[in-house]
Amino acid sequence: MNETTQQIRAAAKRLLEEGRVDCVIGYAKGTVPMQEQPYFAYTPEEAENLVWTGFCTNNLANFLIRRSGRNAILAQGCVSRNIVGLIKENQVKREDVYILGVHSPGMLDAGKIKAEFPDKVITEVEEDGEEIVVRGRGFEERLDRKKVKRNNCYTCTHRNAVLYDEFIGQEGPQTGGGDIDNVAAPWESLDPDQRWAEFESTFKDCIRCYACRNVCPLCYCDVCFVDENNPQWCGKGLEEPDVFTFHILRAFHCAGRCTDCGACESACPVGIKMRTLTSKLEKDIRELYGYQPGLDLETPTPLTVYRPNDPDVAE
Amino acid sequence: MADKRINKAELPKLLERLAQEHEVFAPARDGSAMVWSRVEPGDVLELEFTNTDLSPKGFLFPQTERLMHFKNDPEDPEGMIMEAEPGLPGKRLLLNIRPCDAKAFKVLDKVFERDEEATDVYWKDKRDKTVLFGLACKDPCPTCFCTTVNCGPHFEEGLDALLVDLGDRLLVRPLSETGERLTADLEEAGQEDTEAATAQKEEAEAAITRGVSMENIEARNVLEEYEHPCFDRIFEPCINCGTCTYYCPTCHCFDIQDETQGELGKRYRTWDTCMSWLFTHHTSGHNPRGTKKDRVRQRFMHKFKYMPIKLEGSIGCVGCGRCTSKCPVNIDVRSVVNSMNEQIGE
Numbered sequence: 248m249n250e251t252t253q254q255i256r257a258a259a260k261r262l263l264e265e266g267r268v269d270c271v272i273g274y275a276k277g278t279v280p281m282q283e284q285p286y287f288a289y290t291p292e293e294a295e296n297l298v299w300t301g302f303c304t305n306n307l308a309n310f311l312i313r314r315s316g317r318n319a320i321l322a323q324g325c326v327s328r329n330i331v332g333l334i335k336e337n338q339v340k341r342e343d344v345y346i347l348g349v350h351s352p353g354m355l356d357a358g359k360i361k362a363e364f365p366d367k368v369i370t371e372v373e374e375d376g377e378e379i380v381v382r383g384r385g386f387e388e389r390l391d392r393k394k395v396k397r398n399n400c401y402t403c404t405h406r407n408a409v410l411y412d413e414f415i416g417q418e419g420p421q422t423g424g425g426d427i428d429n430v431a432a433p434w435e436s437l438d439p440d441q442r443w444a445e446f447e448s449t450f451k452d453c454i455r456c457y458a459c460r461n462v463c464p465l466c467y468c469d470v471c472f473v474d475e476n477n478p479q480w481c482g483k484g485l486e487e488p489d490v491f492t493f494h495i496l497r498a499f500h501c502a503g504r505c506t507d508c509g510a511c512e513s514a515c516p517v518g519i520k521m522r523t524l525t526s527k528l529e530k531d532i533r534e535l536y537g538y539q540p541g542l543d544l545e546t547p548t549p550l551t552v553y554r555p556n557d558p559d560v561a562e
Numbered sequence: 563m564a565d566k567r568i569n570k571a572e573l574p575k576l577l578e579r580l581a582q583e584h585e586v587f588a589p590a591r592d593g594s595a596m597v598w599s600r601v602e603p604g605d606v607l608e609l610e611f612t613n614t615d616l617s618p619k620g621f622l623f624p625q626t627e628r629l630m631h632f633k634n635d636p637e638d639p640e641g642m643i644m645e646a647e648p649g650l651p652g653k654r655l656l657l658n659i660r661p662c663d664a665k666a667f668k669v670l671d672k673v674f675e676r677d678e679e680a681t682d683v684y685w686k687d688k689r690d691k692t693v694l695f696g697l698a699c700k701d702p703c704p705t706c707f708c709t710t711v712n713c714g715p716h717f718e719e720g721l722d723a724l725l726v727d728l729g730d731r732l733l734v735r736p737l738s739e740t741g742e743r744l745t746a747d748l749e750e751a752g753q754e755d756t757e758a759a760t761a762q763k764e765e766a767e768a769a770i771t772r773g774v775s776m777e778n779i780e781a782r783n784v785l786e787e788y789e790h791p792c793f794d795r796i797f798e799p800c801i802n803c804g805t806c807t808y809y810c811p812t813c814h815c816f817d818i819q820d821e822t823q824g825e826l827g828k829r830y831r832t833w834d835t836c837m838s839w840l841f842t843h844h845t846s847g848h849n850p851r852g853t854k855k856d857r858v859r860q861r862f863m864h865k866f867k868y869m870p871i872k873l874e875g876s877i878g879c880v881g882c883g884r885c886t887s888k889c890p891v892n893i894d895v896r897s898v899v900n901s902m903n904e905q906i907g908e
Contacts, residue, residue, distance in 0.1 A: 277892040279705055284892040285799040305891060309801070362594040366610040370704050384701065384769075454616075454625065456835075458803035458890050474840055483819050484626035484832045514890035516805045517615070518595070 249374075251299045251349065254415045255321060258347055259294035262319050268345050269316040272307050273297040280372045281357035285310060297321075301355040301374050304397070304513035308332075308464040311339045318344055321415075323351035324405035325508035328541025329464040331410050332504055335548060338467055348411025350419040353392075353400035354509070355379065358518050360395050364388075399509030399522060401425035409542055427507065430522065431530040446491070446524075452517040453490050455483075459511035459521055460497060465504050472496060498524040503532045503550045504540050563742050565751035565759075566734040570609075573732075577657075578603040580744060584655035584693060587621070589614045601657070609727055612703045613660050613882060617811035621656060622667065622688045623674075623833075625808070629684065629818070631828040641825070649687040658697035662706075662880040664720035665713045666811035667694070669880065672873045673814055684831075693740055696721040700762050702770050705883030707896055710773025713880045715766035716759070726759040733759045774899040776877070779866055782906075787867050788859070792901035797858035799891040804835035806885035806893070807861065812878045815841070836860045862898050 259271040275286035275296045283302045287310075288294045299321070307320050308329035322330055327346060333339040360372060360381060371382040378389045403423035408414065434442060457473075460466045473481045473493050482489035498521070505525045512522055532538055535558040536549035568576055580586050581603050589611055590599035596614045598621070601607065628647050635641035667689070674685035699706070699715035708714050718724055722741035726733040733755045736742040779787055807813040817834040820827060834841055837857055843849045851857050865878035879895065886894045 278894040278897055279886060279892065282889075282892045287795075287798050310799075358594065365591070365594060368612060368701055368703055454804075454808050456804040456808050457838075458801070458805050461801040461803040462890055474838070476840075482821055483817060484830055486626070514801075514803070514805075516809065516888040516890075518593075 249299065251416050252297065255297050255299050255347065255349070256294050258413060258415060259288055259297055259319065260291045262345065263288065263291045263294055267317070268319040271297070271319040271321075271347075272310050273321040273347075274299065274303045274305075274307075277302065280369050281355070281360060299349065301352060301379070301392070302357070302372075304354050304357075304510065305462060306464050306508045306510040309462060309510070311344060312464065312467045316343075319347055320344060321347045321349055322408050322411065323349050324403065324407055324409060324421075325351070325399075325506040327408035327410050328405060328506040329508065331541040331544055332506070332548075333464060333467075334544060341544070345413075346408065346411040348408025348414040350408075350416065351400070351403070351406045352419075353396045353403065353406070353423055354513070355392070355395050356397040356513070360390065363390060363395070396423070397509045397513065398425075398430070398520070399507045399512070402427040402430060402507065402526075404539070405542070410544070427526060428530055430526040434523070434527045446495075447487070449521075449523055450491060450494050450519060451487075453494065453519060454517060455485065455490060455493065456516060458514040458516060459519070462510045462514040463501070464508075464510075465501050466497070494521065494524070498528060501525055502528040503536070503538065503548055505529055506541050563736045565756050566736065566745050566748035567728075567731055567751040567755050568734055568748050569731045573607060574604060576745075576748070577601065577605070577607070579747065580655050580657065580695070583744075584653045586655045586657055587618075588657040598656075607658065609658070609697065612699075612701070613663070613884075615884075615888075616809060617663050617666065617882065617884065618656055618659055619663075619666065619670075619811050619813075621654065621692060622685055623670070623814060623816075626830055626832045627684060628828055628830045631826070633825050634822065634827055635825045638825075644829075647684075650691045653691045653693065654688075655693040655695060657695045658725070659694050659721075660699060660882070661696050661715065661717035661721065661724070662708050662713050662882040663811050664694045664696050665708075665717055665880045666882075668720040669812050669869075669873070669876050669878060670814055672876055676873075693722050693744070694720060695741070695744075696724045698724055698726045698759070698763065699766050700727060702766055703883055703887065704772075705886045705894075706770055706881060707773040707883065708881030709767050709770045710775070711877060711879050711881040714763075715770070716763040726762060728755060728758050728762070731755070735759075772896055773881075774896050775903050776866060776899065778903045778905065779899070780870070784863075784867060784871070786906065787902065788863060790902055790904075790906060792898075792904060793855060793859045796862075796893070796898055796901065797855045800837070800854060800858050800893055801891055802837045802839070802854055802857060803890065804833075804837050805888050805890065806895075807835040807837060808833055809884040809888045811880060811882055811884070812865070836864070858893075862895075862902060866899055866902065 262268045271288040274283040276298050277283045281302050285305050308326050334341050367383045369383045373380045377392045381388050401423045402425040406421055407418045481492045538549045586601050587598050588601045589596050590608050596611050630644045630646050632644045633641045674682035718737050722738040724735045733751055734745050736745050815834040816831040818831050820829050851860050869878040
């Protein structure tokens, strides 16, 4: 068991014993390789089930929405930024949430690991410092951790929690080493027809399970526009215009709010890289408004305020 | 019916034979995904895979399926008439389908062809025109648990023939008249082939170590099981996406939609998911399954309690493990069923 896991358990246990919170939201060990489970610890005993590994790939901020009581929540950089966003958007009250800040080691991409062993069955994956050990029937191999990190964790700019009540362990390096603007850049060199072709090929495999939407802490509308039936904005089937309408509008709804946590890509069962869209939107927001979502509780969110000198993208 | 065999080098001939009468589909690699793909004589068949990502359910029950179309124009002689969609033009053969997925079709037959007077014609048309040649599992996944849900890695029910990969050759076991006819040209298997297949079956079954127990679920009445305290926690990590239901080879709920554009209209059905808040949402605004807990409970109660009661003991699960391996929050169907099976109030 790693040191951070031990520290998380100790902190959770203390908070629950002292009655400071009703619940600690973290992760428990998953039942299959390369997947941990969002977990809700209500008692000091249950706090012993909490873990912190490279496979904690959900965004726990999602579980604060419409949740009652006082909750402690484990939050690395991106998750803490989403909590900030939820507080600014009046979805969560600051005083109701106790943030256990943590440094993210950069989460791992199960898809990349599986792709290394296309015709083998993986039964166990263990982290060992900067390497991971992959085991299956009749094989054991070590991989460089860096090689199988999630794409968003390469381009991360805030690996430490930005807002917290207590920090677990030591703060670590802030960046993942990659440049987020490079993810967005390919769109800029394409003409409209090429962009459309690229967009179509990115989203063609979508089965509309809505895992990307439902795992995302930005998507909390009471009724999502694709679920509306009076009027019905969008067909329910797999026809391309309906599938594409969903993805384009979802991305636009996230503009200026997305922290690039990567939960959507980790959740997608068909492996769609939807960050290619959101990364371009976030780059525009940075360039036009000098704004990065969720870094503080004070700065107004650019798309919810009007200023006479707002930049005009059409120019 | 006697076992047959075929050398792997002769597989193109078998494929050619099957393609004479059928559109043949088989699992193929697409990047890191396994997908169902049309295969033509001369194509190389993929034999080293666990299972396809999506189940073959869509061949008989497409995710979006047009049921009829119409023209909303009383003046037009062809207007105001609802036209049925044509059926499948020819026969299909699903080659190398896993036994669990073929068993799933048997379960769905009980749903879609339950009542002779109200058979689902869309299902039946495709079902009657589809031949299933299975490929036995020799290396089950860590998420497989077919042996504990009335199925198995070499399970034969529902198949027209079962192939067993024996290294340089395949055992071919015809299981229906169609299967026998299509494999008539193959040589008879030897005793050693049948024995090797049996040994592989036992080994594959032994490799499945985590399963489910259902004896208490079966014994309890519906309301007792419905009120099981385990449901107070199971739903907590669920995000209510449709992944488990769409990947499930036996989930079969659908929604019906009408779409019109100008005078032209169509009616189609599309996979529904009990995970969605829209599922069984009444026009009054009331929803009998209004909370996440209700929705999650519905999925597991339907498969492991309601279906067995309605369908002569058939459970709505074949142990393929797709829901577990694809779930974004690791809700493991085995853990859920075993929790449902736990004693109450002790």
